[in-house]
Amino acid sequence: MTTTTRAPIRRPIGPWPGVIAATAAWVVAYTVNPDWWEWVVFEIGGLDPDSRLGVAVEFFVYDTTKILLLLVGIIFVVTVVRSFMSVERTRALLGGRREGVGNLAAAGLGVATPFCSCSAVPGFIGFVAAGVPLGVTMSFLIASPMVNEVAIVLLYGLFGWKVAALYVTAGLAIAIVAGWVIGRLRLERWIEPFVFETTLRGQPIDPSAGLTWSDRFAMGRDEVRSILARIWPFLLVGIGVGAAIHGWVPEDFFAEFAGPDNPLAVPIAVVLGIPLYSNAAGVLPLVEALHAKGLAMGTVLAFMMSVVALSLPEMILLRRVLKPRLLATFVAVVGVGILAVGLLFNMIL
Amino acid sequence: MDVKVLGSGCANCKALESRVREVLDAQGIDTPIEKVTDFGEIASWGVMSTPALVIDDRVAFTGRLPTIEELRTALTGAPG
Numbered sequence: 435m436t437t438t439t440r441a442p443i444r445r446p447i448g449p450w451p452g453v454i455a456a457t458a459a460w461v462v463a464y465t466v467n468p469d470w471w472e473w474v475v476f477e478i479g480g481l482d483p484d485s486r487l488g489v490a491v492e493f494f495v496y497d498t499t500k501i502l503l504l505l506v507g508i509i510f511v512v513t514v515v516r517s518f519m520s521v522e523r524t525r526a527l528l529g530g531r532r533e534g535v536g537n538l539a540a541a542g543l544g545v546a547t548p549f550c551s552c553s554a555v556p557g558f559i560g561f562v563a564a565g566v567p568l569g570v571t572m573s574f575l576i577a578s579p580m581v582n583e584v585a586i587v588l589l590y591g592l593f594g595w596k597v598a599a600l601y602v603t604a605g606l607a608i609a610i611v612a613g614w615v616i617g618r619l620r621l622e623r624w625i626e627p628f629v630f631e632t633t634l635r636g637q638p639i640d641p642s643a644g645l646t647w648s649d650r651f652a653m654g655r656d657e658v659r660s661i662l663a664r665i666w667p668f669l670l671v672g673i674g675v676g677a678a679i680h681g682w683v684p685e686d687f688f689a690e691f692a693g694p695d696n697p698l699a700v701p702i703a704v705v706l707g708i709p710l711y712s713n714a715a716g717v718l719p720l721v722e723a724l725h726a727k728g729l730a731m732g733t734v735l736a737f738m739m740s741v742v743a744l745s746l747p748e749m750i751l752l753r754r755v756l757k758p759r760l761l762a763t764f765v766a767v768v769g770v771g772i773l774a775v776g777l778l779f780n781m782i783l
Numbered sequence: 784m785d786v787k788v789l790g791s792g793c794a795n796c797k798a799l800e801s802r803v804r805e806v807l808d809a810q811g812i813d814t815p816i817e818k819v820t821d822f823g824e825i826a827s828w829g830v831m832s833t834p835a836l837v838i839d840d841r842v843a844f845t846g847r848l849p850t851i852e853e854l855r856t857a858l859t860g861a862p863g
Contacts, residue, residue, distance in 0.1 A: 520832070520846060521831040521832045521846065522831060522832075522845075525831065548832075548846070549832065550793065550832070550833075552791065552793040552833065553831065553832045553833050553846075555791070555822045555826075556791075556822055556825045556826045556830055556831050556832070556833060557831045557832065559822060559823065559826035559831075560826050560829070560830075560831035561831075563826065628823050629823075631823075632823050632826050632827050633827060639842050639843075639844075639845060641832070641844070641845050641846040641847055652850075653847065656848070660794075754822055755822070
């Protein structure tokens with residue numbers, strides 16, 4: 435980038451007109467999306483609205499547009515809001531906390547803090563070496579990936595705000611309780627010793643400080659671009675398979691063997707979710723279609739949580755700082771939490 | 784000048800390294816970029832979010848990918 439392309443940003447009007455124009459365009463696109471594709475597919479494309487192919491095609495293009503719009507909007511807003519927070523500030527806020535209140539604060543901060551699971555290990559060392567209790571650190575590490583914006587947006591877009599809110603509440607509850615349980619078990623001796631031998635030299639700098647609105651909007655734009663670049667193939671495949679299921683699989687197909695009455699459905703969903711990391715975007719449209727054909731809501735949510743919170747790559751990373759017993763305890767406690775949430779929702783929903 | 788890129792191989796860490804290389808080459812500065820991938824050493828810099836850039840034993844950026852302009856300022860002490 436040259437100085438010429440940056441010049442417009444430095445004008446006194448700043449980045450706001452661009453952001454306001456983009457917001458207006460987003461609202462218009464989101465509003466006309468259903469009618470637009472109905473018109474294009476059935477009127478222009480000439481497909482029969484009562485045919486299976488017509489239903490599947492209309493579902494695919496409409497859903498893809500809707501989910502992409504939701505992702506772009508929410509990732510941008512979330513990134514801009516989170517640019518006011520940083521792991522460094524979170525650690526300072528958690529430093530003096532005791533367990534209990536600390537777990538609560540850590541779970542909340544896990545949602546608000548920008549954090550990539552690739553930083554799980556330095557983050558873990560930084561927290562523990564600075565005196566944040568193990569259980570409180572765990573609450574943070576569980577909440578951060580579980581209550582993630584891509585998952586929430588997709589749940590909202592596909593199942594509505596009630597399911598998204600349930601998911602967030604349940605996710606926070608699991609992070610708080612699981613972290614607290616791990617803290618109570620006094621497992622500090624199963625942390626690799628080098629973590630405690632790490633001395634913190636130098637003054638940590640706060641990446642959230644000194645940013646202008648232009649910087650924050652640029653971060654939002656970059657984040658939208660990088661997440662979409664990473665997930666779009668999974669998203670298209672997921673929506674595509676979902677569309678096929680919508681068009682061809684009979685109603686209540688799954689109700690028979692994976693409905694709310696089958697207690698085995700939830701554990702199977704949790705186990706299936708573990709290797710499916712970072713494919714939340716591809717998995718959710720698929721799961722939505724399965725739910726439409728009778729898969730129970732608790733099973734759907736448990737699967738979702740397992741996909742994002744219990745990921746194989748993150749476990750391999752965490753093995754560097756956690757001895758196998760502590761890692762196994764972590765997976766077991768979180769897994770039981772997810773299982774409980776899935777079974778509970780299958781009973782009450 | 785001593786330049787270190789801290790990070791364990793995430794996409795942004797590689798992007799940071801190539802951006803730093805680009806700026807150094809453009810300025811004609813022939814300094815090797817040291818890659819720090821050991822978690823213990825990364826954490827010992829007080830860095831909890833990668834990628835991070837250490838210039839002459841001082842953490843210059845952490846947790847995000849700085850722009851070319853920011854890097855030029857940090858690496859040469861003068862805005863481009």
